[in-house]
Amino acid sequence: MADPLPVLVVTRPDDVTADIVVAELNRRDVPVVRFDSAEFPHDLAFSAMIGGEGLRGRLSTGTRRAELGAVRSLYYRRPRGFAFPGLDEQDARFAVLQARFGFGGVLASLPRCLYVNHPHAIADAEFKPAQLAVAADLGFVVPSTLITNEPERARTFAAEHGPVVYKPLRACPYRQGGEARTVWVAEVEPDELDGSIAATAHLFQTNVQATAHLRVTAIGDRLFSVRIDSGDHVDWRYDYDALTYTDVETPSGLTRPIGAYLERFGLAFGCFDFALRADGTPVFLECNPNGQWAWLEDETGVCMTAALADLLERGNA
Structure with a gap:
């Protein structure tokens, strides 16, 4: 009997979810x-041949080995980036690019492999303008949104569509006074929108008057929905201790558009966030293609671990 095909798990060592x-x-x-990109090349080696038989070869860690042409599925979580601390800046930059487009390119090209999710699909699906445009096209209710670096246009939008919130277009490390800070979603007034807006792109959005929020986690064709009650917080991530969670049925009107959204971006997994209006209407806010x-599951007992393991175990069979 042939050896069972392996699952590759690409993430950092301290990833509790993985x-x-x-x-x-x-x-x-x-x-x-399991391996992390940062382990290459010191604790990770690979060789890939590409020819008439397609891509084949092997990958070896300190304790495990995988045949690259016989991978069942790849779970791409949150690996650290490639790093070459022993090289000077120019050589390190060169080595990182070769690793990314060489080793990373091989990992992105495995035959007959189910990706959860493909790293290129994750990258495409992380652009908020694309998320909102696709969501609107698929029939989700989407709040009025402006992305701009024009201060006057921002002030006009805030006056016409207020109350509005500011949202960072991409999370990134930010430090102030030597301490790590988070840029939260926050409500803004038109007179707060000054000339500094011209310095870069900003996203402003109508603040949905929500009674609660809904997180729908899509794992393959299965949906797991949790209602999140957050009190008066605009950004429910601000205070997890204040949150309450309830396992709920997925609203029937979301099933088809969520499936279509995943297909549009080539995703097998996604965490969808909705604001719930008083009448129960879910308003699309975003989809994190690599969300937590x-x-x-800890809070509600919803068995998402088993569903994800089912998907990875099944692969493309």
Whole structure:
């Protein structure tokens, strides 16, 4: 009998969410090869041949090995970037690019492999303008949104569509006074929108008058919905201790557009966030193609770990 095909798990060592999934795959006797991009090339080696038989070769960590032409699925979580600390700045930059387009390119080209999610699909789906445009095209209710670097246009939008919130277009490390800070979603007034807006792109959006929020985690063709009650917080991530969670049925009107959204971006997994109006209407806010979900399982008992393990174990079979 042939050896069972492995699942590759690409993430950093301290990824607790990946730990949970790997433990479940181990319980099922599904072979797992876990590694982090930052381990290349010191603790990670590969060779790939591409020819008439397509792509084949092998990948080796300190303890495991995988045949690149026989990978069941790849779970792409949150790996650290490539790093070459022993090289000077110019050589390190060259080495990082070669690693990204060489090793990274091979990982993105595995035959007959199910990606959860493909790293290129994740990158495409992280652009908020694309998310909102696709959501509107698929029939989701989407709040009026302006993306601009024109101060006067921003002030006009805020006056006409207020109350409005500011949202960063991309999360990034930010430090103030030597301490890490988070740029939260926050309500803004027209007179706060000064000339500094001209310095870069900003996203402003009508503040949905929500009674609660809904997180829908899509794993393959299965949907897991949790209602999040957050009190008066505009950004519910601001205070997790103030949140309450309820396992709920997915609104029937969301099933088809969520499936179409995943297909449009080539995703097998996504965390959808909606604001719930008083009449129950879900308003699309965003979809994180690599979002966190395990804490919702802890809070509600919804079995998302098993669903994700099912998907990875099944692969493209």
